[in-house]
Amino acid sequence: MNTLIQYLQYFLNGITLGAIYALIALGYTMVYGILKFINFAHGDILMIGAYTGLFTYLALLGESTNAAWMLISFFIAMLVSMVFCAVLGMFIEKIAYKPLRNANRLAPLLSAIGVSFILSNGAAWMFGTQSRRFPYPFDDTPIVIAGLSITPHQILTIVVSIIMMIVLTSFVNKTRMGKAMRATSLDQPTSELMGIDVNRVISMTFAIGSALAAVGGILASFDFRVYASMGTMTGLKAFVAAVIGGIGNIQGAMLGGIILGILESVGAPLLGIPSALRDTIAFATLIIILLVKPDGILGKNEREKV
Amino acid sequence: MKKILAIALVAFIAVFSVFAGGASEEAPSTLKIGFIGPLTGDNANYGIRCSNAARLAINEINAAGGVNGMQLELIAEDSQGSVDRAISSYEKLAYTDNVVAIIGPVFTSPALAVAQRCFEDGVVMISPSATHKDVTALGDWVYRTVPSDSLQSEVAAHYFYEVLGYRNIACLYAMNDYSQGLAEGVEDTFTSLGGTITSMQTCMVGDRDFRTQLGEIRATNPEAIYIPNYTVEDAQILEQASQLGMNIPFLSSDGFSDPEIYNLAGDFTDGVIYVGPAQAEASTILVDFQAAYSEAYNGDAPDSFATNSYDATYILRDALTRVFENGGDLADIDAFRASVNDEVKATDDFEGANGIINFAANGDMVASQGVYDVEGTTPVYVGSFQVVDNHIVQVD
CATH class of the missing domain: 3.40.50.2300 (Response regulator)
Structure with missing residues (x-):
C-alpha cells in the first residue's frame, strides 16, 4: 500500500513536469509542422517568458499582500509575458529565419542556435546568472490526501496546461486561421496558390508557439526557478517530448510531454537505478521509441499536421 | 602580392615580439x-x-x-x-x-x-x-x-550519532567531488559507529526536481536527511520536501554557510543543522x-x-x-x-x-569544526568540535 502511494506520488509529480514539457513541445512541433525546421531558440523564449512574467508580476504587486490582487497580477503578468514572447517570436522569425527560408536546410538551424546563444547570454548579462525565486501568487501549502501530497502550484500547472491545449486544439480545428495553418503544413506551394497568406500563417505559428512557451516558462519557474540558462535543458527535453509524440503532431507533443515527465519521475525508482541517471532513462527511451517507431508514437505521414 | 603580405606579416610579428620581449x-x-x-x-x-x-x-x-x-x-x-x-x-x-x-x-x-x-x-x-x-x-x-572533507565528514558523522543521537539517516547528494566526498565520508564514519544509512540518493548538479529522490528516502523512514550540496540544490531540496509534506530534520555541510540559501529558501531553513567552519572565539x-x-x-x-x-x-x-x-x-x-x-x-x-x-x-x-543550528534564517553557533579517540569533544 505504501509503495503504491509512493508511486502514485511520483506519477503525480511526473504529470506536472510533463504538462510543462508538453506546453513547450507544442512550439517545437507547430514550427516543425509548417517549416520542417527545429527552432532551437524556442527553449530560450521560455526563459525570456519567465523573466518577463517575474518582473511584470513583481512590478504589479508592489508592496501589496492582498490575496486576490496577487492572483490577478499573476494572470496579468502571464498575459503580458505571452504577448511579449509572441512579438519576440515573430520578430526573431522575421530577422533570423525568413531570409533563410530558401537557403540550405542547415542554415536556419544554425541561425536558430545563434539566436539561442544571443538570448541566453543576453539574459545572463542583463539579469545576472543567479537563480531567482518566482514567488507563489497564493499560499502554496501542500494538500495531503491519504499520504499523497499535491501543492496548489501543481494544480495550477495542470489546469493552465489543459486549458491552453484545449484552446489551441479548437483554434487549429475550428478557425479560418487554423485551417490555413493545417493547409500550409500539408502543402505550402499549393496553399499559396489557393490564396493563403503563408507569411502570415508562419508569423502566427511563431506567435502562438512563443506565447505557449511563455506560459510554460512561468509555470516551470515555480519548480525550477528563473535563471538565464533555464531554457537549455528544459527546451531540449521538450524537443525530445515532441519527437517521442511524433514531431509535427499537436496531440503527439502533448502525449510526448506527459510520457517524458512520468518517465523521469518514475523511471529511476522503478528500475532501481540511481536517480542521478534519470535523464539517461528519458533519452534512452527516446532512442528505443525511435528504433521501434521512427515517426514517434502519433506520427503518421498521412495525418494532418500543424 | 602574397609574398609582400607574408613579409609584412613576418615583420609585424618580429616587431611585435621585440616589444613583447622588451616589456617582460x-x-x-x-x-x-x-x-x-x-x-x-x-x-x-x-x-x-x-x-x-x-x-x-x-x-x-x-x-x-x-x-x-x-x-x-x-x-x-x-x-x-x-x-x-x-x-x-x-x-x-x-x-x-x-x-x-x-x-x-x-x-x-x-x-x-x-x-x-x-x-x-x-x-x-x-x-x-x-x-x-x-x-x-x-x-x-x-x-x-x-578544513579537509575527511575532517568535516568525520566530525559531522560523530555529531549526528553521538550528540544528536540519530541511528538512521539518509543522504541526498549531487554527483560532484565535493558532495560525494562528504556523503561517502559520513557514510563510512556513521556506519563504523554502528548507525545505518537507510538510503544514499544521488542527483546531477543542475537538477531542479528532487521529489523522486525524496520519495525514495521517505520510504526508508530515516530520522534525518544529510544534504551536503551547494546552495541551489539544497534550496530546492528543502522546498520540495516541504511540498511533499515531509517533516524530517535536515543536516548539511559548509555549503550551507552561504547566505544565498536564505534568499532562495528562507521559509524552509528553520531547524537545519550544519557542520561548517569553526569560529574563533x-x-x-x-x-x-x-x-x-x-x-x-x-x-x-x-x-x-x-x-x-x-x-x-x-x-x-x-x-x-x-x-x-x-x-x-x-x-x-x-x-x-x-x-x-x-x-x-x-x-x-x-x-x-x-x-x-x-x-x-x-x-x-589544522582545525576543529563548527556546528550551526539555523533558527529561522539565522545560523546560531553551537560550538567547535573535534574528534579525539573516536569520540566527539567540544573544544569551546
Missing part, C-alpha cells in the same frame, strides 16, 4: 596574485565573495604600504566552476601574468586539476574552499585555509573583516569561504614579506615561487579571521 624584461612594479573561481554562472556567489575578500585584503595591504614597497595586484580569472576553464585560467596566470601565487580554485573539481599543475610547475596554490580530501594529496605547493579580526567587507561591497555579508580567502591573502602577505627579508628576487620567478612555497609552509600560528592557522605537513589546515 622590465622589472615588475607589482606583485601579482592570481585568483581562480566562478565569477559567473549559477555558483558565482561563492567565487565573487571569495575574490571580493581577497581584493579587500589586498587593498588593506596596499594602503598600509604593500610588501617590500611593492603594491599587490589581484588578477581574478573566471573558472565558471568548470575544470577546463580553471585550467586555462591557471595557464594564463602562471605563464602570462607570472603571478607569485594563486588563491583558489574555489570548487573541488577544478582545484584537483589545478593542484596537479601547480605541483608540476612549482606554483603555490591556496584554496579557500576546496574541501575534498585528495586536493592536498600531492603533498607540496598546495595549501588550503578550509571573540576574534576582533573576524568582526573587523565582516564590517569592512560589508562596507566595501554594499552591505553584502561574507560567507565562510570568503573569510578563508581573506586569511589566505594575509598568509601570502606574511610569506612574501619573509621571502623579501631572505633576499628573494623577482627576476627569477621560479626561484621566487619556490621560496614563497617554503615560507607558506613555515606559517606558524598565523592569526587570522578564522583564528589561529597552521598547516599540516601535507598542506591541510
Whole structure:
C-alpha cells in the first residue's frame, strides 16, 4: 500500500513536469509542422517568458499582500509575458529565419542556435546568472490526501496546461486561421496558390508557439526557478517530448510531454537505478521509441499536421 | 602580392615580439596574485565573495604600504566552476601574468586539476574552499585555509550519532567531488559507529526536481536527511520536501554557510543543522573583516569561504614579506615561487579571521569544526568540535 502511494506520488509529480514539457513541445512541433525546421531558440523564449512574467508580476504587486490582487497580477503578468514572447517570436522569425527560408536546410538551424546563444547570454548579462525565486501568487501549502501530497502550484500547472491545449486544439480545428495553418503544413506551394497568406500563417505559428512557451516558462519557474540558462535543458527535453509524440503532431507533443515527465519521475525508482541517471532513462527511451517507431508514437505521414 | 603580405606579416610579428620581449624584461612594479573561481554562472556567489575578500585584503595591504614597497595586484580569472576553464585560467596566470601565487580554485573539481599543475610547475596554490580530501594529496605547493572533507565528514558523522543521537539517516547528494566526498565520508564514519544509512540518493548538479529522490528516502523512514550540496540544490531540496509534506530534520555541510540559501529558501531553513567552519572565539579580526567587507561591497555579508580567502591573502602577505627579508628576487620567478612555497609552509600560528592557522605537513589546515543550528534564517553557533579517540569533544 505504501509503495503504491509512493508511486502514485511520483506519477503525480511526473504529470506536472510533463504538462510543462508538453506546453513547450507544442512550439517545437507547430514550427516543425509548417517549416520542417527545429527552432532551437524556442527553449530560450521560455526563459525570456519567465523573466518577463517575474518582473511584470513583481512590478504589479508592489508592496501589496492582498490575496486576490496577487492572483490577478499573476494572470496579468502571464498575459503580458505571452504577448511579449509572441512579438519576440515573430520578430526573431522575421530577422533570423525568413531570409533563410530558401537557403540550405542547415542554415536556419544554425541561425536558430545563434539566436539561442544571443538570448541566453543576453539574459545572463542583463539579469545576472543567479537563480531567482518566482514567488507563489497564493499560499502554496501542500494538500495531503491519504499520504499523497499535491501543492496548489501543481494544480495550477495542470489546469493552465489543459486549458491552453484545449484552446489551441479548437483554434487549429475550428478557425479560418487554423485551417490555413493545417493547409500550409500539408502543402505550402499549393496553399499559396489557393490564396493563403503563408507569411502570415508562419508569423502566427511563431506567435502562438512563443506565447505557449511563455506560459510554460512561468509555470516551470515555480519548480525550477528563473535563471538565464533555464531554457537549455528544459527546451531540449521538450524537443525530445515532441519527437517521442511524433514531431509535427499537436496531440503527439502533448502525449510526448506527459510520457517524458512520468518517465523521469518514475523511471529511476522503478528500475532501481540511481536517480542521478534519470535523464539517461528519458533519452534512452527516446532512442528505443525511435528504433521501434521512427515517426514517434502519433506520427503518421498521412495525418494532418500543424 | 602574397609574398609582400607574408613579409609584412613576418615583420609585424618580429616587431611585435621585440616589444613583447622588451616589456617582460622590465622589472615588475607589482606583485601579482592570481585568483581562480566562478565569477559567473549559477555558483558565482561563492567565487565573487571569495575574490571580493581577497581584493579587500589586498587593498588593506596596499594602503598600509604593500610588501617590500611593492603594491599587490589581484588578477581574478573566471573558472565558471568548470575544470577546463580553471585550467586555462591557471595557464594564463602562471605563464602570462607570472603571478607569485594563486588563491583558489574555489570548487573541488577544478582545484584537483589545478593542484596537479601547480605541483608540476612549482606554483603555490591556496584554496579557500576546496574541501575534498585528495586536493592536498600531492603533498607540496598546495595549501588550503578550509578544513579537509575527511575532517568535516568525520566530525559531522560523530555529531549526528553521538550528540544528536540519530541511528538512521539518509543522504541526498549531487554527483560532484565535493558532495560525494562528504556523503561517502559520513557514510563510512556513521556506519563504523554502528548507525545505518537507510538510503544514499544521488542527483546531477543542475537538477531542479528532487521529489523522486525524496520519495525514495521517505520510504526508508530515516530520522534525518544529510544534504551536503551547494546552495541551489539544497534550496530546492528543502522546498520540495516541504511540498511533499515531509517533516524530517535536515543536516548539511559548509555549503550551507552561504547566505544565498536564505534568499532562495528562507521559509524552509528553520531547524537545519550544519557542520561548517569553526569560529574563533571573540576574534576582533573576524568582526573587523565582516564590517569592512560589508562596507566595501554594499552591505553584502561574507560567507565562510570568503573569510578563508581573506586569511589566505594575509598568509601570502606574511610569506612574501619573509621571502623579501631572505633576499628573494623577482627576476627569477621560479626561484621566487619556490621560496614563497617554503615560507607558506613555515606559517606558524598565523592569526587570522578564522583564528589561529597552521598547516599540516601535507598542506591541510589544522582545525576543529563548527556546528550551526539555523533558527529561522539565522545560523546560531553551537560550538567547535573535534574528534579525539573516536569520540566527539567540544573544544569551546
